[in-house]
Structures are given as C-alpha cells and as structure tokens.
Amino acid sequence: MTDAVMTDVQTPDQMRRDRAARASNAVRRSLKKRYAAEARFRAYGIGAVGLALACIVVLFSTIISSGLPAFTQSAITLNVELKQDVIDPEGTRDKSTLINANYRKLVFDTLLAEFPEVTGRRDKRALTAILSSGAAFQVQQLVTSDPSLIGQTLELSLPVAADFDLYNKGVINKGTAESDRRVSDQQMAWFDTLKERGIIESELNTTFFTNADSREPELAGILGAAMGSLFTMLVTLALSFPIGVCAAVYLEEFAPKNRLTQIIEVNINNLAAVPSIVFGLLGLAVFINFFGLPRSAPLVGGMVLALMTLPTIIIASRAALKAVPPSIREAALGLGASRMQVVTHHVLPLAMPGILTGTIIGMAQALGETAPLLMIGMVAFIVDIPGGITDPATVLPVQVYLWADSPERAFVARTSAAIMILLTFLILMNALAVLLRKKFERRW
Amino acid sequence: MSFTFVLGALIILTVAGFYLGRSRSMASAGGTASRLHSRPHYYGYFVALWCGIPTILILGVWTVFQTPIVEMIVQGNLPERMLEGDPAQMSLIMNDIRNLASGNITSGEITPAVQAAADQYVSLVQTSALAKFVLILVVGIAAIAYARGKIAPSLRARNQVEKTMMAILIICSVIAILTTIGIVMSLVFESYRFFEKVSPVEFLFGLEWSPQTALRSDQVGASGAFGAIPLFVGTLLISFVAMCVAGPIGLLSAIYMAEYAPLKVRGAVKPLLEILAGIPTVVYGFFAALTVAPFLRDQGTFLGLDISSESALAAGLVMGIMIIPFVSSLSDDVINAVPQSLREGSYGLGATKSETIKRVILPAALPGIVGSFMLAISRAIGETMIVVMAAGLGANLTANPLEAVTTVTVQIVTLLVGDQEFDSAKTLAAFALGLVLFCVTLCLNIIAMAVVNKYREQYD
Amino acid sequence: MGEVDMSNAVEVTAPMASSDAARETKFHTRGVQVFYGEKQALFDVDLDIYENEVTALIGPSGCGKSTYLRTLNRMNDTIDICRVKGKIELDGTDVYSDKIDVVHLRARVGMVFQKPNPFPKSIYENIAYGPRIHGIATGKEDIDQIVEESLTKASLWNEVKDRLDEPGTGLSGGQQQRLCIARAIAVQPEVILMDEPCSALDPIATARIEELIDELRDNFTIVIVTHSMQQAARVSQRTAFFHLGDLVEVGETGKIFTTPQDQRTQDYITGRFG
Structure with a gap:
C-alpha cells in the first residue's frame, strides 16, 4: 500500500489525503444546516403555490356563496280580483285604457285585505311596500295580453320587494337595530304573519334570466346584458377572425423579410400589451367622435374589442401556421400548386385547430373586458333587451360593474350571480379551447 | 332598410355573381373545362370579387358618412337665429333633434323649428338608406355584367383572383x-388640444388634481387644477403593493413549479394558476370592494389602524393576485430556459437544489425575470377595473398604502363616463392621461421584450 | 441488490492480475442495473475502480458507459424516471444507502461534463462556488488560495490570473473545460468523473486536457468516458469496454488494445462498428 510507509515528514500524498479528509469533514458538518435551508426554501415554494391556489378558492367561494341567493326569489301568492270598475270602467277594452289602468291599486288592495286591522295611510303604505313594483306590472301584462280575464279572480304568484326578499333569506334580520335596516319591526311582523299563512314561498328566480336591467333588484335580470354581449361578440368575431387570419397568413407565408414586415411584427407584439382602456380612448375618439357611430352600441363595442383581440389571434394563428412542416408546402408546390393554393388547400386547414383555439381564447378575453366599453358609453342604464348591433346595449361585465356600484343590498347577490354566469361562459369557452387543442394536437 | 338587410342583399348578389361567372366560363369554353386557362370556379371568384369589393366599400363608406352628412344638412336648414347661438347651444339643439328623430325623450321643449328639423332628419335618413340600397344593387349588377363580359377561355382568372386575395391579405x-397609428393620432391630437388650455409642465409636474371645472365662472376653484403628480404617485403606489404580492408569490411558485414539482402536480397546478389570469378584471374589482376592503378596514380597526375603505392596500392586494400568473408563467419560461447543463454542473459539485437555484439558476435567469417583472408592472399600471371599483376618486398625494389614492386609469374613466362636453379641458385631460399611460406602458414593454429576447438568445 | 439476470449472462474478464495487488479499490460495483422507465440501460455491471489511476470507459454510443459513470455520484437522481439496482460501494460504503448523503457524495466524487458548462459568473466565482457552498473555506484569503491552487492544478492559472473577474463564459472552449475541471478540483474531491470531456473541443485543446488528466492522476482517482479509443489508450491505465448495456471486458489498457479477449471488443477496436 502506498501510505503504508509512515515517516515524520508527510508525503505529498498524505497531505492531499489530509486535506481531502478535512474538506470532507467540513462538508459533513455543513450538511444539517444546508438541508434545513433546503427544506425551508422548498416550503416557501409550496407556500407560494398554496397561497395562489387559496386565492382562487377564496375568490370562487366568496362569489358563489354570495351569488347563490340571487337564484331564488320570494313570491307571495294572492287571489287578485281583476275588477272591471278599476281596470276598464267603461268596458271599451281600449288598449291604452288597459295599459294605463291602476293595477297598483288592485294588488295593493288585495294585500291590504289580508290585514283588515291596518288602517292608517302610513301603515298601509308600509304594508304595501312588501310587494314589488313589478307585481302591478305583472298583472298589467296578464290583462293586456288577454282582456277576457277581466272580472275574474286569479291566484297569482307575485314578486316580493327586494328588501323583504332579503329578510326572507335572513340577510336582513332582527339582529341589527331597527333604524339601521330597511325593514321595520312592524313590517317584519306582517311578513311573518304572511309566512305563517303559507302564502310566501321561495321560487326559482326566472326573472333574473328573462329581464334586462332594472332599478328594482327583484326585477333586474341579465338577459339584456347577455344579448348585448352576444351581439358585441358577433361583431368582434366577424371582424377579428378574418382579419387576424389573413394578416397571419400574409406575415407567415408571403411577407418578404424586410423592414416593413419587421415593423408590423414588433407593432403587433406591442399592441398585445397596450392597456385595454387605451383601446377605449381610440374607440371614443375615432369611431364615435370622428365617424359619428352611435354610442352605447354593440357595433362600436365589437369594433373596439376586435382591434384589441386582433394581436392575440394573429400571434396564435402565426404559431399554428409555423407548426405546419415545410415539407407539406414543398410537396404541394412540387405538384404545381400556386402558393395561394398551397395555403388555402393545405396549410390553412392543417393550422385551423390552432387558429380556432387562439380565436376562442381571444374571444374569451374580449367577453370579460370592461374598461374600453365604459369609454364608448356601453355603461348606460338600459331596460330594453337589444335587438340588433346598433341598439343601445350593455354587456355582462359592464352589468356586473353597474350592479356592483348600486347601493341596494340586494344587488350584491345579483352581481355575484351575474359573475357566476359570466365565469360559466368563460370556463366553457376555455374548456372548448383545451378540448380542441387536445383533439387536434399533432406532432410532426 | 337596416344594415343587416342591405348586407344580406349584398351577399346574395355576390354569391349569384360566383355562379354566373362559373357557368359563363363553362359556356365560353364550350363545356370543356380543360380549354379554360383556370379552373371554372376561379372565374366564379373573379366575378364575385368584382361584385363584392365595390359594393362592400360603398356600404362601409356610406354607413360611416351618412350621419355626419345628414346632420350637416339638417343643421344648415335650421332658421338663422338658431344658428347664431354658441357651439354648446348648437350641440344641445342637435341632440334634441336626434332624440326626437329616434323617438326618445328630449331635454328641452320642442319648438316647431326643432320638430321640423327632426322630421327632415328622419326623412333624410330614410332617403339615404334607400339610395344606398339602390346604388349597391345597381353597382353590383353592373359589376357582374362587366366582369362576366370579360370572361373568355384565355382570361387568367386564377392569377387575377390570387392577386386580389394577396392585396386583401396585405x-x-x-x-x-x-x-x-389610430391610437397615437387620437391621443396626440386630443392631448394637443388639452395642452393648449393647460401647460404640459403644469400637467406633468403639478401637485394638485381637481378637474371639476365649475359651471359658473364665479364659483370657487372655477378653473380646475390639472397637476397629475398625485395620480402618478397613486398609480405607482398601487402597482408597488401589487408587485409586493405578485413578485414573491409568482416567482416562488414559478421556481417550485419549474424545479421541484413532480410532473403530475405541475400538470394540475399550472392550469389552475392560469385560471387567475382568465378571470375578468371586473370580478377582481368586485371582490376587492366587497370582501377585501371591508376585511382590511375591520382588521385595521382591530389593530387600531385607520384603514380607508378605498385603501391603496386593498386595490393593490387584489391586483397582485391578478398578476401572479403573469409573473409565474413568464418566470417559469425563463427558468426553464436556463440550460440543464448548468444545473448538472452545480449538482455535480454537490450543491443542494436550493443552493443551485439561488446561486446558479436565479442569477443566470435574472435578466429574464427582470423582464417578466417589467411586463407585470406594465399590466398593473394599465389595469383599470380593479382600481375603478376599489380605489378612491380623490387625488391624494401620499405614499401611505392605508389611505385612499386615485390612479391614472380611474381618472380616465371618471372623466369620460357619463355626460361629457367636448372640448372642455376636463374631457381632454383624459386623453392626455391616456397618452402618458400609453407611452409608459409602451416603453416598459419594449424594454422588457428586448431584455427577454436578448436573454433567450444567450441560451439558444 | 438486483437479482442477476441469467438470460443476460455477461462475460467479464476476471478482475486484475497479480501485478495490481498494491492498488486500493475506490469504487467496488457489482450487479449494477439501470432502468429508464421500462427500458433497461445497464445489465449487471461488475467493475472495480482503483485509486490514483485513470479508468477509461469506452464503447459505441448508447452502450451505457455514461449511464454507469453517472451512477457513481448519483447524478442519475436528477432524472425522474431513472432507477438503479445493484451494489455501488465507495470505500466500502454503498453510495445508495442511507449512510451516504448525496451532497456529501458529490463533494467527494466530482464531475466534469461533455460540454463545458461554466456558470454565468466570473472565473473567480466559478471556482469559489463549490468551497463556499460546502463551507470548506470561508475567509477571503482561504478562497483566494483555493482559487489559485485549483486553477494552477488545472494549468489555467497563467492564462487567467489577470482576468479573474471576467465571466467564465468568455473563455475559449478548451479553457472553459479546464475551468470546469478546476471548479471540480476546488472542492477537493477524491474522485473526478469525466463524461467525454474533450468531445466538444479541438485537437489542441484536447491534447492539453489529456496532459492535465495525466498530471491529476497523482492526486485524484479519475474515471473518464470517451468514445475515442486513442484517447483511452493515451490517458488511461485501465480500460472497460461497454456494449449494449453490458460490460464486455475490462483490463489493463495495453492488454485491452493489444490482446482483447472478447470478439466484440476486437471488432470495436479494429473499427468494425462504432
């Protein structure tokens, strides 16, 4: 053995071994501390991921728990007599007479009849506050659509005003001081009596899905905003998809590599990062002030969002086109196809799944966008359901914004419910994109 | 005659053109397609393009210019004395006419002159729509006839169609x-008009912001103040809070995902984090205003701190949550771009994972991470809805995140939403703010992209 | 311990003849099998590595020589799907047992890679990295000394002593590889593993590294993977020939190249395949 010979003077070999041993010991001594640091660092990472995921959970659970109550609505069942002398005393059945008749009185009287002991004007008003203003409207609709009902007594399920709906759901309760809540003790007592009589029930809030916006929470629905979103998205899609794909095809397949195309490329990348509100300013200055297009219309909203989603679609389409291997182009060119034919017959169909995926993701972004639409006036209070792309309209996210700003308590639940519906659409769209990608994913 | 109707007619005309062109080509070749220069359907496209392009152009131009021209005519026909008023008065009258014409409620009383103008407005719009339809029909049919006449076996239809398509692509x-160009022009143009009223120096360096110009000139503070420094400070403060949240969480989760997480965890958690990026900002705004701000205020009261219910902290925290996925996915890419050989080199020397990450990977990835942070900051600065819903309106020059501050984007929205008078400094100020916002985010993006690209090239 | 796969009976020349009696065994490996997922990359390799000697692992590409090398300091741990079976002992302790810590193991068994991979830091920091993380040296003076010594041993000192603050990535390929060797030496390991250290270098740089390897032999045990038989012949004392995951033959370098026992070895060194 080499180190069998022991002398007083250390051989170089021994020195080396000594040092290696010392180093080895140093390493061993440091190990515990280093592994602790390692575990700590790893824990930071897990903690960060956990925190981010916790944010998602908190966000979703907050929205869902505060939004669920909006899907039910308290209703009161009353036997309303459609009195001839109140609705149409002269019996003409004239349309404007029918529309303008005092249905409020009809329903109010029916409710007051439940409590004969209430006499004072003030008390009467407090009692009738239980009914939503939509109750009279509901009766009006019923009568105008079928005047033969006049004179009959109908059992109607009428909406309860939002504050009493909240009381029924327990959001407003006796725990708060009477002066701090919008339902007085007396009103609560009446409501409880009605409940005991079994004529208050909770039913599915269909109004929410069939109405447009309203000042009364119990009458507000999202159909108007949803239709507005639909029209806006149609305009956006009709503009951004063809333009985006054409631009991508040109840049990827035909464009010579020169300064101009380079500028276009840089430009597209930068556009993708421009704050969305700036697009709103563009829409306001150019489309509305310069070209005089109508404010609040899905047409303008769609155009603004189309410009905003264009970069997303172009970038995704270019990536999809780039993924088609050159061999396919060469094969088609070799058969004598023109370059345009190569693109339209071979490259574009192969790239289409990728392009569609990018388009859906772009559309999902556009669907959730709010800020630019505020600039072009889509933030108006609109009671009618829009019927076309030039009608005044609002969209789902803007509706969320409007309701979130409303002072009424009952709008909190409706805001959350609108968010749930918006998120459902977004999740469906993204799921579709993922599905499309999975199904057509191809490795060359 | 609605837009949709005319568009439908136009499409039918174009499709008809396609079939007419195709059948014509076959006839001209005596039924043998091989005698044609191009395949028959190219002759169809040839005719369809001839018909479709001019008619669509007419439709577009007409639609765009119809309203301004009609209004010009109506305004020109108003009685002399109504034209004499100042421009603001004029715009009010035009507004009434417009409302009357579309059957809405008008603000003022309806004078016979206004009523007449409204009637004229309606009839002009109707005439215009009819004229548009007829013109499109005539031009379309004429174009089809012309193009059809040109069809002969020797016509190089395919080449012409492809040339046109190429032009469309370009x-x-x-x-x-x-x-x-539109963004830059509109921002610069309107800002220029703003700076005619307010000096750029005052705007960029002034310390007071109160854009509410008074209705009457004798009111207090009638002039309005347009010093934007409080807005810039507020924006930076909220962005800073946001980055304090998103920076560490985003970076650490990117590190965990890239270096530690088993494949399965990575595959499950990554899309979950992406959800955060897909949630509309208005939802975050609602969350901030409904949940986070009251929570912070209550906690503040508990701790004896006075936290405003519109504190920069609440808006910043929620914005930070929104930005986490931007930081994490960009940093994840950047960390993955660090070559494996560097990791092996470090492990080969006996370094632990965290030592390798802290001393080799992060320094190597630093430029890329800086780039991704800059992109995230640019997002935060341009973010609108969260701050509109959760931050304050009053310009408050402070660096205390517990107080309410306002931001550039909040002010743009406040100045432009609702009734606005054009040409007032108040409205134009929004465009000046937009210009600043655009320039700052553009610079951040360009620098960030340059940094990231340079970093990528280094390891390619 | 992996069970011996009888269907894959391996021919291994019996370990060393009597003239090797004086050498100490550094690595003692028996029945080493490595799997990448379902795929088996190494079949029952039995091999001893002796101290202060250069052992060359040769064979056609994909034969498992790099895989074997990477089991010696457990670099395979970094690959998720990789599993190792068998006995791999360093100075009598199984490196895969609980008694050996992987960090400590790698500090004792350093590694130099195929492509030079200096960290994107200064030359000085590249060398100082190992001693710092392991706590081998703390004071500035100690580290200065280690840097100079390591660079000198890697015969790089004279070339870089005036520019220690410049980035290591700015050096030429050959210098980078010597920097990586110096970086490995700085931790004062007992063994240095080299995975085709010259494959990315030009002939002149290769010659310098080979010289260096020969000098380092006095102080370190070296295992080198190479696909160049000439290199194996020039730098190594012992050579092991791998083929398709089997260790075919091992012996004194001279003997392997002049009188190979196995037909496959003979075919390889005469250039029939590879």
Whole structure:
C-alpha cells in the first residue's frame, strides 16, 4: 500500500489525503444546516403555490356563496280580483285604457285585505311596500295580453320587494337595530304573519334570466346584458377572425423579410400589451367622435374589442401556421400548386385547430373586458333587451360593474350571480379551447 | 332598410355573381373545362370579387358618412337665429333633434323649428338608406355584367383572383399598424388640444388634481387644477403593493413549479394558476370592494389602524393576485430556459437544489425575470377595473398604502363616463392621461421584450 | 441488490492480475442495473475502480458507459424516471444507502461534463462556488488560495490570473473545460468523473486536457468516458469496454488494445462498428 510507509515528514500524498479528509469533514458538518435551508426554501415554494391556489378558492367561494341567493326569489301568492270598475270602467277594452289602468291599486288592495286591522295611510303604505313594483306590472301584462280575464279572480304568484326578499333569506334580520335596516319591526311582523299563512314561498328566480336591467333588484335580470354581449361578440368575431387570419397568413407565408414586415411584427407584439382602456380612448375618439357611430352600441363595442383581440389571434394563428412542416408546402408546390393554393388547400386547414383555439381564447378575453366599453358609453342604464348591433346595449361585465356600484343590498347577490354566469361562459369557452387543442394536437 | 338587410342583399348578389361567372366560363369554353386557362370556379371568384369589393366599400363608406352628412344638412336648414347661438347651444339643439328623430325623450321643449328639423332628419335618413340600397344593387349588377363580359377561355382568372386575395391579405396585416397609428393620432391630437388650455409642465409636474371645472365662472376653484403628480404617485403606489404580492408569490411558485414539482402536480397546478389570469378584471374589482376592503378596514380597526375603505392596500392586494400568473408563467419560461447543463454542473459539485437555484439558476435567469417583472408592472399600471371599483376618486398625494389614492386609469374613466362636453379641458385631460399611460406602458414593454429576447438568445 | 439476470449472462474478464495487488479499490460495483422507465440501460455491471489511476470507459454510443459513470455520484437522481439496482460501494460504503448523503457524495466524487458548462459568473466565482457552498473555506484569503491552487492544478492559472473577474463564459472552449475541471478540483474531491470531456473541443485543446488528466492522476482517482479509443489508450491505465448495456471486458489498457479477449471488443477496436 502506498501510505503504508509512515515517516515524520508527510508525503505529498498524505497531505492531499489530509486535506481531502478535512474538506470532507467540513462538508459533513455543513450538511444539517444546508438541508434545513433546503427544506425551508422548498416550503416557501409550496407556500407560494398554496397561497395562489387559496386565492382562487377564496375568490370562487366568496362569489358563489354570495351569488347563490340571487337564484331564488320570494313570491307571495294572492287571489287578485281583476275588477272591471278599476281596470276598464267603461268596458271599451281600449288598449291604452288597459295599459294605463291602476293595477297598483288592485294588488295593493288585495294585500291590504289580508290585514283588515291596518288602517292608517302610513301603515298601509308600509304594508304595501312588501310587494314589488313589478307585481302591478305583472298583472298589467296578464290583462293586456288577454282582456277576457277581466272580472275574474286569479291566484297569482307575485314578486316580493327586494328588501323583504332579503329578510326572507335572513340577510336582513332582527339582529341589527331597527333604524339601521330597511325593514321595520312592524313590517317584519306582517311578513311573518304572511309566512305563517303559507302564502310566501321561495321560487326559482326566472326573472333574473328573462329581464334586462332594472332599478328594482327583484326585477333586474341579465338577459339584456347577455344579448348585448352576444351581439358585441358577433361583431368582434366577424371582424377579428378574418382579419387576424389573413394578416397571419400574409406575415407567415408571403411577407418578404424586410423592414416593413419587421415593423408590423414588433407593432403587433406591442399592441398585445397596450392597456385595454387605451383601446377605449381610440374607440371614443375615432369611431364615435370622428365617424359619428352611435354610442352605447354593440357595433362600436365589437369594433373596439376586435382591434384589441386582433394581436392575440394573429400571434396564435402565426404559431399554428409555423407548426405546419415545410415539407407539406414543398410537396404541394412540387405538384404545381400556386402558393395561394398551397395555403388555402393545405396549410390553412392543417393550422385551423390552432387558429380556432387562439380565436376562442381571444374571444374569451374580449367577453370579460370592461374598461374600453365604459369609454364608448356601453355603461348606460338600459331596460330594453337589444335587438340588433346598433341598439343601445350593455354587456355582462359592464352589468356586473353597474350592479356592483348600486347601493341596494340586494344587488350584491345579483352581481355575484351575474359573475357566476359570466365565469360559466368563460370556463366553457376555455374548456372548448383545451378540448380542441387536445383533439387536434399533432406532432410532426 | 337596416344594415343587416342591405348586407344580406349584398351577399346574395355576390354569391349569384360566383355562379354566373362559373357557368359563363363553362359556356365560353364550350363545356370543356380543360380549354379554360383556370379552373371554372376561379372565374366564379373573379366575378364575385368584382361584385363584392365595390359594393362592400360603398356600404362601409356610406354607413360611416351618412350621419355626419345628414346632420350637416339638417343643421344648415335650421332658421338663422338658431344658428347664431354658441357651439354648446348648437350641440344641445342637435341632440334634441336626434332624440326626437329616434323617438326618445328630449331635454328641452320642442319648438316647431326643432320638430321640423327632426322630421327632415328622419326623412333624410330614410332617403339615404334607400339610395344606398339602390346604388349597391345597381353597382353590383353592373359589376357582374362587366366582369362576366370579360370572361373568355384565355382570361387568367386564377392569377387575377390570387392577386386580389394577396392585396386583401396585405391590407389585413396593415390594419394592425393602422390601429397603432389610430391610437397615437387620437391621443396626440386630443392631448394637443388639452395642452393648449393647460401647460404640459403644469400637467406633468403639478401637485394638485381637481378637474371639476365649475359651471359658473364665479364659483370657487372655477378653473380646475390639472397637476397629475398625485395620480402618478397613486398609480405607482398601487402597482408597488401589487408587485409586493405578485413578485414573491409568482416567482416562488414559478421556481417550485419549474424545479421541484413532480410532473403530475405541475400538470394540475399550472392550469389552475392560469385560471387567475382568465378571470375578468371586473370580478377582481368586485371582490376587492366587497370582501377585501371591508376585511382590511375591520382588521385595521382591530389593530387600531385607520384603514380607508378605498385603501391603496386593498386595490393593490387584489391586483397582485391578478398578476401572479403573469409573473409565474413568464418566470417559469425563463427558468426553464436556463440550460440543464448548468444545473448538472452545480449538482455535480454537490450543491443542494436550493443552493443551485439561488446561486446558479436565479442569477443566470435574472435578466429574464427582470423582464417578466417589467411586463407585470406594465399590466398593473394599465389595469383599470380593479382600481375603478376599489380605489378612491380623490387625488391624494401620499405614499401611505392605508389611505385612499386615485390612479391614472380611474381618472380616465371618471372623466369620460357619463355626460361629457367636448372640448372642455376636463374631457381632454383624459386623453392626455391616456397618452402618458400609453407611452409608459409602451416603453416598459419594449424594454422588457428586448431584455427577454436578448436573454433567450444567450441560451439558444 | 438486483437479482442477476441469467438470460443476460455477461462475460467479464476476471478482475486484475497479480501485478495490481498494491492498488486500493475506490469504487467496488457489482450487479449494477439501470432502468429508464421500462427500458433497461445497464445489465449487471461488475467493475472495480482503483485509486490514483485513470479508468477509461469506452464503447459505441448508447452502450451505457455514461449511464454507469453517472451512477457513481448519483447524478442519475436528477432524472425522474431513472432507477438503479445493484451494489455501488465507495470505500466500502454503498453510495445508495442511507449512510451516504448525496451532497456529501458529490463533494467527494466530482464531475466534469461533455460540454463545458461554466456558470454565468466570473472565473473567480466559478471556482469559489463549490468551497463556499460546502463551507470548506470561508475567509477571503482561504478562497483566494483555493482559487489559485485549483486553477494552477488545472494549468489555467497563467492564462487567467489577470482576468479573474471576467465571466467564465468568455473563455475559449478548451479553457472553459479546464475551468470546469478546476471548479471540480476546488472542492477537493477524491474522485473526478469525466463524461467525454474533450468531445466538444479541438485537437489542441484536447491534447492539453489529456496532459492535465495525466498530471491529476497523482492526486485524484479519475474515471473518464470517451468514445475515442486513442484517447483511452493515451490517458488511461485501465480500460472497460461497454456494449449494449453490458460490460464486455475490462483490463489493463495495453492488454485491452493489444490482446482483447472478447470478439466484440476486437471488432470495436479494429473499427468494425462504432
């Protein structure tokens, strides 16, 4: 053995071994501390991921728990007599007479009849506050659509005003001081009596899905905003998809590599990062002030969002086109196809799944966008359901914004419910994109 | 005659053109397609393009210019004395006419002159729509006839169609540039008008912001103050809070995902984090205003701190949550771009994972991480809805995140939403703010992209 | 311990003849099998590595020589799907047992890679990295000394002593590889593993590294993977020939190249395949 010979003077070999041993010991001594640091660092990472995921959970659970109550609505069942002398005393059945008749009185009287002991004007008003203003409207609709009902007594399920709906759901309760809540003790007592009589029930809030916006929470629905979103998205899609794909095809397949195309490329990348509100300013200055297009219309909203989603679609389409291997182009060119034919017959169909995926993701972004639409006036209070792309309209996210700003308590639940519906659409769209990608994913 | 109807007619005409062109080509070749220069359907496209392009152009131009021209005519026909008023008065009258014409409620009383103008307005719009329809029909049919006449076996239809298609492609890719030009032009133009009223120095360096110009000139503070420094400070403060949240969480989760997480965890958690990026900002705004701000205020009261219910902290925290996925996915890419050989080199020397990450990977990835942070900051600065819903309106020059501050984007929205008078300094100020916002985010993006690209090249 | 796969009976020349009696065994490996997922990359390799000697692992590409090398300091741990079976002992302790810590193991068994991979830091920091993380040296003076010594041993000192603050990535390929060797030496390991250290270098740089390897032999045990038989012949004392995951033959370098026992070895060194 080499180190069998022991002398007083250390051989170089021994020195080396000594040092290696010392180093080895140093390493061993440091190990515990280093592994602790390692575990700590790893824990930071897990903690960060956990925190981010916790944010998602908190966000979703907050929205869902505060939004669920909006899907039910308290209703009161009353036997309303459609009195001839109140609705149409002269019996003409004239349309404007029918529309303008005092249905409020009809329903109010029916409710007051439940409590004969209430006499004072003030008390009467407090009692009738239980009914939503939509109750009279509901009766009006019923009568105008079928005047033969006049004179009959109908059992109607009428909406309860939002504050009493909240009381029924327990959001407003006796725990708060009477002066701090919008339902007085007396009103609560009446409501409880009605409940005991079994004529208050909770039913599915269909109004929410069939109405447009309203000042009364119990009458507000999202159909108007949803239709507005639909029209806006149609305009956006009709503009951004063809333009985006054409631009991508040109840049990827035909464009010579020169300064101009380079500028276009840089430009597209930068556009993708421009704050969305700036697009709103563009829409306001150019489309509305310069070209005089109508404010609040899905047409303008769609155009603004189309410009905003264009970069997303172009970038995704270019990536999809780039993924088609050159061999396919060469094969088609070799058969004598023109370059345009190569693109339209071979490259574009192969790239289409990728392009569609990018388009859906772009559309999902556009669907959730709010800020630019505020600039072009889509933030108006609109009671009618829009019927076309030039009608005044609002969209789902803007509706969320409007309701979130409303002072009424009952709008909190409706805001959350609108968010749930918006998120459902977004999740469906993204799921579709993922599905499309999975199904057509191809490795060359 | 609605837009949709005319568009439908136009499409039918174009499709008809296609079939007419195709059948004509077959007839001209005596039924043998091989005698034609191009395949028959190219002759169809040839005719369809001849018909479709001019008619669509007419439709577009007409639709765009119809309203301004009609209004010009109506205004010109108003009685002399109504024209004499100042421009603001004029715009009010025009507004009434417009409302009357579309059957809405008007603000003022309806004078016979206004009523007459409204009637004229309606009839002009109707005439215009009819004229548009007829013109499109005539031009379309004429174009079809002309193009059909040109069809002969020797016509190089395919080449012509492809040339036209190429032109369309080029036009489409130029639209992106036009958008940028449009943004820059509209911002610069309106800002220029703003700076005619308010000096740029006052705007950029002034310390007081109260854009509410008074209705009457004798009111207090009638002039309005347009010093934007409080807005810039507020924006930076909220962005800073946001980055304090998103920076560490985003970076650490990117590190965990890239270096530690088993494949399965990575596959499950990554899309979950992406959800955060897909949630509309208005939802975050609602969350901030409904949940986070009251929570912070209550906690503050508990701790004896006075936290405003519109504190920069609440808006910043929620914005930070929104930005986490931007930081994490960009940093994840950057960390993955660090070559494996560097990791092996470090492990080969006996370094632990965290030592390798802290001393080799992060320094190597630093430029890329800086780039991704800059992109995230640019997001935060341009973010609108969260701050509109959760931050304050009053310009408050402070660096204390517990107080309410306002931001550039909040002010743009406040100045432009609702009734606005054009040409007032108040409205134009929004465009000046937009210009600043655009320039700052553009610079951040360009620098960040340059940094990231340079970093990528280093390891390619 | 992996069970011996009888269907894959391996021919291994019996370990060393009597003239090797004086050498100490550094690595003692028996029945080493490595799997990448379902795929088996190494079949029952039995091999001893002796101290202060250069052992060359040769064979056609994909034969498992790099895989074997990477089991010696457990670099395979970094690959998720990789599993190792068998006995791999360093100075009598199984490196895969609980008694050996992987960090400590790698500090004792350093590694130099195929492509030079200096960290994107200064030359000085590249060398100082190992001693710092392991706590081998703390004071500035100690580290200065280690840097100079390591660079000198890697015969790089004279070339870089005036520019220690410049980035290591700015050096030429050959210098980078010597920097990586110096970086490994700085931790004062007992063994240095080299995975085709010259494959990315030009002939002149290769010659310098080979010289260096020969000098380092006095102080370190070296295992080198190479696909160049000439290199194996020039730098190594012992050579092991791998083929398709089997260790075919091992012996004194001279003997392997002049009188190979196995037909496959003979075919390889005469250039029939590879």
